[in-house]
Amino acid sequence: MSDDALPAGTRKPVTHYGSGRGALLDAAVRVVARGGLRGLTYRAVAEEAGVTHGLVVHHFGSRDALIEEAVDHAFRSSLDVSSLDTGAERPGEFAEGLGGMVDEDPDLQAFQYELLLEARRRPDLMPRLRALYDAYFETARRDLARILARPVDRGLSRLVFAALEGLVLHQLVFGEREVTEEALTELRTLLERLADTGTRTTPDTTFDPD
Template identity: 75%
Template structure:
């Protein structure tokens, strides 16, 4: 028997890699069609597995959404160099544009969920908890970079700038313009560090 046209062949996956593959598939489904298109069957078809496997791994659609969001944010944090740990402005968010180019679905997925949370407030607590990871990573890196205390307002402003640049690259492309904007942000951080240091 042959596979139906347009269907992916089913494959055997191990527990760990299967879960990761299903999360990646969920991210792609939402990035392309919004949260309303996220069904067990859509994820299973995208991953090339049975829908029963999706049910087995996640149990509920809400659990799938929550874990896919956590997966997307972990992946973004690890690939963006948001927190390189060096405390040097030139290293800050060095991998941001590459992250968008290599994983646009991860970013689109997060924006889809942010917008969907306006219609489904029950998503907001999950988003807030996971975005707190972004805010904390930004603040930790700024604390290494800048003399004196870094308040929440400054760290949120810097993160909002980065998030806006990611959105613009995702929608408009223009990687070179985004790289220029990131260089300007790093220059502002250098100036702020010098000013706080009294030099």
Template identity: 70%
Template structure:
């Protein structure tokens, strides 16, 4: 899907000028913000260009198609989210599991909102599903890896998915309702459950 060409001889005034930069990453960041603020239907070359403060043609040059822009923005959002969280990089104990999660949401809400927008859109556009699932598998693997470090014995897919779903739900609640202190309390309750599970498994060895 491409944007309509400008009428000949008419220069469309730019409403605002951004200084995020014209590199590929800056354009992907702009795409994330556009979707987070207006939904996927608002994602056009022109909207991204306006958000990034660059020309429409530069966005076309970098991505070539709207579908390519969506896929690359999704990859960028998830990997940026993973790199800014401690999921999979904790100290291997329940005490520090998901430390920094609420700060990640507070400092990068658009990254999280973008991913939820794409999840819902994948229900209506099956062509997004395979790409979205492949990238979410990175979340699932990071969760499994961290749980395997802190819990004796094998960690099943069901446990990994339950823990990740809890984290994802808490992120969504913070994103929508705020209540950061409540989310921190919920995370501490999750850590308590993981401590008990670790102790029980250790006692069974």
């Protein structure tokens, strides 16, 4: 029904989930999570946010600007909800809340995986995506170094991060948060053994002439 067909003095209702810039970027993340980056249009974001097409155009000006700001927004949001940077001091606390993070905001996680695939086709996305993952890698390395009480090389930090990322992806696709928790228990056990080994194998620097 058009606005003209409505009774005099009434307007077609518009559901406003939020018309501010942040709300529109949240809507963009949800659109990409469901339909991929190629489905990100002004109209799709407007429908998702419950606002007019013109409002989205007003805020972003171009589709490329919308994509760039959505990536930056996801970057900031991801760090805010990251389950890595918790200040954990012991292996048993590592990645606490990972499963809950996926359940709380699955669209944000799906958005990032969509970006990973799209960046293979669009090199212009790589700098922002690289910045996001470099922040993740550094957070994982720092947390592991604190927990293990020793420097952690890139290989170990990437290995652990890859395990976490795989768990996030599998929970996102298959559900089964309980499997995530079981795997995290095993990972923490391995970290406990690494921490214990590092403590017991500190080299003895005492000189023995014999």
